[in-house]
Amino acid sequence: MKVSVDRDLCYGSAECAYRVPAVFEFVDGFGVVRPGREQTGEDPGVLEAAEKCPGQAIGITESPRSTPHSAPDRS
Numbered sequence: 001m002k003v004s005v006d007r008d009l010c011y012g013s014a015e016c017a018y019r020v021p022a023v024f025e026f027v028d029g030f031g032v033v034r035p036g037r038e039q040t041g042e043d044p045g046v047l048e049a050a051e052k053c054p055g056q057a058i059g060i061t062e063s064p065r066s067t068p069h070s071a072p073d074r075s
Contacts, residue, residue: 009057015049017031
């Protein structure tokens with residue numbers, strides 16, 4: 001799966017960095033994916049971080065053969 005953080009939705013709670021510090025970090029007041037960690041396996045911690053993100057800023061995309069799954073659309 002591929003992990004990303006939408007800076008337009010992130011408001012800097014740092015929940016992701018607290019939950020999965022190996023994948024996320026807190027930079028300039030926003031949660032970001034650590035360099036080189038954009039691609040990760042089925043990590044339950046990453047899935048939980050996406051579900052618990054208060055701004056719904058974490059996007060998760062499955063491998064190209066699978067159906068995409070990401071944070072709920074807030075439009």
